[in-house]
Amino acid sequence: MKTPSRLLLVGPLPPDLARQLEACFDCVPLWTQPDRQAFLQSHAGQFVGGVTMSRHGADAQVLACLKGSVLSCFGVGFDGIDMAAARQQQVAVSHTPDVLTDCVADLGFALLLATARQLVAADRFVQRGDWLRSSYPLATRVSGKRLGVVGLGRIGQAMAKRAQGFDMPVRYHARRPRPLATQTFEPDLLALAKWCDFLVLCCVGGLSTQHLVNSQVLQALGPTGILINISRGSVVDEAALAHALSAGHIAGAGLDVLQNEPAVPDALRHNERVLVTPHIAASTRETRHAMEQLVVDNLMSFLRSGAVLTPVPFSGLAA
Numbered sequence: 001m002k003t004p005s006r007l008l009l010v011g012p013l014p015p016d017l018a019r020q021l022e023a024c025f026d027c028v029p030l031w032t033q034p035d036r037q038a039f040l041q042s043h044a045g046q047f048v049g050g051v052t053m054s055r056h057g058a059d060a061q062v063l064a065c066l067k068g069s070v071l072s073c074f075g076v077g078f079d080g081i082d083m084a085a086a087r088q089q090q091v092a093v094s095h096t097p098d099v100l101t102d103c104v105a106d107l108g109f110a111l112l113l114a115t116a117r118q119l120v121a122a123d124r125f126v127q128r129g130d131w132l133r134s135s136y137p138l139a140t141r142v143s144g145k146r147l148g149v150v151g152l153g154r155i156g157q158a159m160a161k162r163a164q165g166f167d168m169p170v171r172y173h174a175r176r177p178r179p180l181a182t183q184t185f186e187p188d189l190l191a192l193a194k195w196c197d198f199l200v201l202c203c204v205g206g207l208s209t210q211h212l213v214n215s216q217v218l219q220a221l222g223p224t225g226i227l228i229n230i231s232r233g234s235v236v237d238e239a240a241l242a243h244a245l246s247a248g249h250i251a252g253a254g255l256d257v258l259q260n261e262p263a264v265p266d267a268l269r270h271n272e273r274v275l276v277t278p279h280i281a282a283s284t285r286e287t288r289h290a291m292e293q294l295v296v297d298n299l300m301s302f303l304r305s306g307a308v309l310t311p312v313p314f315s316g317l318a319a
């Protein structure tokens with residue numbers, strides 16, 4: 001039987017969000033159950049809804065347990081959520097788009113600037129006292145260079161908007177052209193990589209984009225090209241990236257996401273031309289707060305009206 005206030009928490013949540021939910025619901029943590037599968041089966045239909053994060057996702061067992069209710073996800077990425085199962089079980093799935101767009105694009109641009117201008121390595125140079133002995137080597141100009149955007153959704157568009165301020169021509173690759181986009185659509189990713197100086201990944205994760213950036217794309221980007229990834233680690237073939245960097249096929253990479261977070265392959269971690277941040281694109285106090293509020297608002301909206309405010313779309317390349 002459905003308990004009016006029982007809420008399934010798929011994985012640990014940010015403390016402020018957990019506190020907010022605990023004030024309104026009887027929150028049941030899934031990750032502490034000794035037998036996950038047995039728990040989900042025996043509690044099927046007993047929850048008013050569930051909450052997850054992009055990084056926890058939700059598999060078919062969770063969605064079967066939530067049949068006919070709601071799953072509110074903290075994060076815009078839904079590649080970890082089995083959407084086919086959600087459809088089958090008629091679970092309304094929401095995520096947190098829009099509120100994180102600016103911060104993710106800000107970090108994307110920060111990575112782009114920092115990788116091209118070698119900010120971290122330059123700071124280390126000063127800290128080591130090397131400035132007293134020599135000048136820092138020349139870096140790569142950003143202003144006026146060409147930006148290739150993969151996935152022209154909200155975040156891709158926000159990157160393009162920032163690029164305008166740096167006088168950068170922008171082209172984009174997506175599954176299909178965006179009707180209102182002012183930038184040139186490039187249906188061939190290889191051609192885009194060949195054209196641009198910076199290739200920024202803003203697309204969704206999951207099977208549809210797995211290893212989209214492979215050794216051919218990296219070779220096309222070329223020895224002065226820089227790759228920026230603010231989408232999902234799965235979009236890049238990391239072995240191919242490590243090889244491209246060591247062979248000089250590309251100049252550098254700025255990565256906020258990796259395939260097996262928080263593990264970072266040694267070849268990427270110990271490389272001065274690679275800048276890695278620990279998946280922090282949306283991690284500002286202001287954005288996290290807005291995301292938390294949207295998770296709660298989606299849940300409450302579904303419980304009140306049967307519809308969430310920001311439903312997950314069922315297809316598309318852009319996040």
Ligand code: 8YV
Pocket residue numbers: 053054055056074075076077078100281282283
């Ligand atoms: C989130 C993200 O903060 O929203 C997403 O999809 O990747 C991040 O920006 C994180 O996923 C929360 O789990």
